Amino acid sequence: MSLARRVVLAALAGSAVTGCGISRRSSAGPSVRTEPAPASAPPASAAPSSAAPSSAASDAPGPAVTPEPAARAVPAAAPTRADLVARLSGTAPSSWGFEPPGAVSSLPAAEQAIALTFDACGGPGGSGYDEALIDELRARRVPATLFLNSRWIGANPDTFQELAADPLFEIGNHGTQHRPLSVDGWSAYGIRGTGDIGEAFDEVAGNQEGLTRLLGRPPAFFRSGTAYYDDVAAQVVTALGARIAGFTVNGDAGATFTADQVRRTVAAAEPGSIVLAHMNHPAGGTARGVAAALPELLGAGQRFVRLSDVAW
Numbered sequence: 001m002s003l004a005r006r007v008v009l010a011a012l013a014g015s016a017v018t019g020c021g022i023s024r025r026s027s028a029g030p031s032v033r034t035e036p037a038p039a040s041a042p043p044a045s046a047a048p049s050s051a052a053p054s055s056a057a058s059d060a061p062g063p064a065v066t067p068e069p070a071a072r073a074v075p076a077a078a079p080t081r082a083d084l085v086a087r088l089s090g091t092a093p094s095s096w097g098f099e100p101p102g103a104v105s106s107l108p109a110a111e112q113a114i115a116l117t118f119d120a121c122g123g124p125g126g127s128g129y130d131e132a133l134i135d136e137l138r139a140r141r142v143p144a145t146l147f148l149n150s151r152w153i154g155a156n157p158d159t160f161q162e163l164a165a166d167p168l169f170e171i172g173n174h175g176t177q178h179r180p181l182s183v184d185g186w187s188a189y190g191i192r193g194t195g196d197i198g199e200a201f202d203e204v205a206g207n208q209e210g211l212t213r214l215l216g217r218p219p220a221f222f223r224s225g226t227a228y229y230d231d232v233a234a235q236v237v238t239a240l241g242a243r244i245a246g247f248t249v250n251g252d253a254g255a256t257f258t259a260d261q262v263r264r265t266v267a268a269a270e271p272g273s274i275v276l277a278h279m280n281h282p283a284g285g286t287a288r289g290v291a292a293a294l295p296e297l298l299g300a301g302q303r304f305v306r307l308s309d310v311a312w
Contacts, residue, residue: 079239081201087239088183088197093230096186098246100234104312105246105274111310112271113303116144116290117245118279121178121225122151126255126280129159133279133287138168140294145307147174147223147245150207152280153214164215170306171219172245176206178225181233188228200233204240220308221245227276245307251277255284262289267296274307 079087099105107115118133137144146169153160163169180186181200182193194200204222212218222242229237229244237244249269252262255278262277262285269275277286297304 078241081198081205084201084236084239085197088232088235091183091232093183093232095231096182096228098227098229100229100231100244102234102238103229103244103246104307106248107272107274107305107310108312109272111305113305113310114269114271114297115274115305115307115310116142116277117147117172117223117247117274117307118144118277119147119174119223120149120152120156120278120280121174122149122153122155122280123178125149125178125225126278127152127155128280128282129156130279130282130284130287132282133290134163136287136291136294138166140298141168142294142298142304143168143170143306143309144304145170145172145221145245146279147172147221148207148211149174149178149225150176150210151178153207153210160214170221170308171211171215172221172223172307173204173207173211173219173242174223175203175225177203179203180226180228181224181237182228182230183232184230186228186230188226191226193228193230194233197232197236200236201240204237204242208240208242218242243312246274247276248273249275251275252284252286252289254278255281255286257285257289259285259288259292262286263292266290266293269297269302271302 107113116137120127120129136142146163148160148171152174164171175181178191179199180188180191180193181203182195183197183200184193185195186193194203203224208218208222218241220243222237223245227247234244249265251257251266251269257265266275266277266289277290278284279286
């Protein structure tokens with residue numbers, strides 16, 4: 001990643017753990033694309049990866065939205081748990097971070113657009129629903145990719161059906177138990193990762209299969225709990241036919257930013273950015289911050305896309 005992309009915004013003074021993991025606080029301003037050391041790191045010999053209510057008018061400007069995400073090829077027969085355990089057993093991971101091999105952390109250079117992505121973590125990470133945020137996106141006709149954890153879906157079945165039926169949104173896989181994706185149990189933000197290849201498979205495939213049944217098609221993108229991966233566990237995602245969705249801009253620091261911090265961070269996103277924020281903490285500042293940032297971005301002519309609208 002280039003220095004320009006890594007240093008997206010002003011540096012943060014510290015970090016804090018939240019249920020969704022990607023959290024960095026600052027009294028000085030918005031976030032930098034940093035990669036803090038996880039609570040449990042790879043062995044010293046392993047190379048770390050280099051690598052978070054509006055009254056808007058309904059006729060506000062916004063991009064056209066295609067009825068469904070673009071179709072993507074999936075394996076004719078996805079490997080089974082036993083297949084991947086046999087294939088990857090004995091392979092030692094050599095990286096741990098936000099950008100494993102195969103991850104997409106920004107849009108292709110030709111895309112003069114911004115992708116907004118919102119995680120819903122579920123369980124201890126919060127199963128709330130930020131309806132004001134979704135209402136704001138709808139009012140301005142701004143598309144987004146929503147990464148939903150299976151526990152959040154279970155707690156919000158009617159809301160899930162409503163969101164899945166809305167062509168403004170694309171549904172992504174945010175895991176089954178919201179765990180960092182590891183083959184050695186490495187931890188991030190105090191959350192223990194999956195302990196082996198089989199557990200990594202379960203974390204991805206459990207929600208992937210459930211979403212495929214609910215949506216009638218497999219979700220094209222996966223983002224792990226905390227957005228941490230090792231390079232071996234990342235192979236499980238790609239083997240199951242999904243792409244790993246990284247991020248360029250940490251929009252709300254794990255739903256801990258104030259509304260003004262969210263506004264400044266999101267409004268500073270440049271074309272090509274993938275913005276990560278959360279939709280499961282309605283009491284936080286995300287909805288108000290996004291509502292304040294969108295007029296600035298739309299007024300500057302910025303275009304928004306879902307991840308599957310992009311020609312990768």
